Amino acid sequence: MQDQENQEVSNQPEGQDAVNQQPEQAAPSEPGLEEQLSATEAKLAEVHDAFMRAKAETENIRRRAQEDVSKAHKFAIESFAEAMVPVRDSLEMALKVESPTVESIKEGVEMTLKQLASAFEKNRLIEILPQPGDKLDPMKHQAIAVVPSDQEPNTVVSVLQKGYMIADRLLRPAIVTAAQPK
Known part of the structure; x- marks a missing residue:
């Protein structure tokens, strides 16, 4: 009987040791979870910071693009205007000529027309003259x-008025008369 009691006594401490060992094993795993949680929170903070920076950068790019488009609309005809100023000056x-002659007027108009043609050419304003x-x-x-x-x-058959294109876009069609089908 003593052997049985010894076995039971010896079994109890083993069971108690097993119970005591479980909390010891749980204790090391708890700091691991806390470490994982803090690492995850740190990573979340980094990702959130990166997201906020990317969002701010996107907003800046969008704002700059809107400003560029606004400036492009505002100054789109700048080169054409620069080419037209000499025509106006002429x-x-x-x-201002005090006593113009027919020949001086004709010569001035021809020179002004050349300036205008040059301005059209520089700005890709193409004449349509079928x-x-x-x-x-x-x-x-x-x-x-x-x-x-x-x-x-x-x-x-005949051209009543020239047409014009800007680059590949029709500005004004040429006004013409056409031959009638027979």
Whole structure:
């Protein structure tokens, strides 16, 4: 019986040791969780800071882009205006001449027209001047009349007013008369 009691007594401390060991094992794991939590909180703070900085940078880029677009709209015709100033100067000088002759007026108008043509060329303002017999292009020409002609149908007979394009965009179509189908 004593052997049984010894075994029970010896079993109890082992069980108690096992119970006592569990809290000891739990104790080391708790600081691990706390360390993980603090590391996670630190990482969260870093990510939040990075997010806030990125958001601020995005707002700055958006604001700068809006300012650039605003400036582009405001000063879009600056180069064209610079090219037109000499044309205006020439016209004002022509009006100041005290006793103009027909020939001096004609010469002044020709020089002013050259300045204007140069200004148009610098700013990619292209003249549309179809020749009689050219195929009618509805993207560049506006036919206001169809007239009987010996030409092929739907070709330009005469030009009433030149058209203009800015780069590849139509500013004003050429006003033409077209040949009537036979």
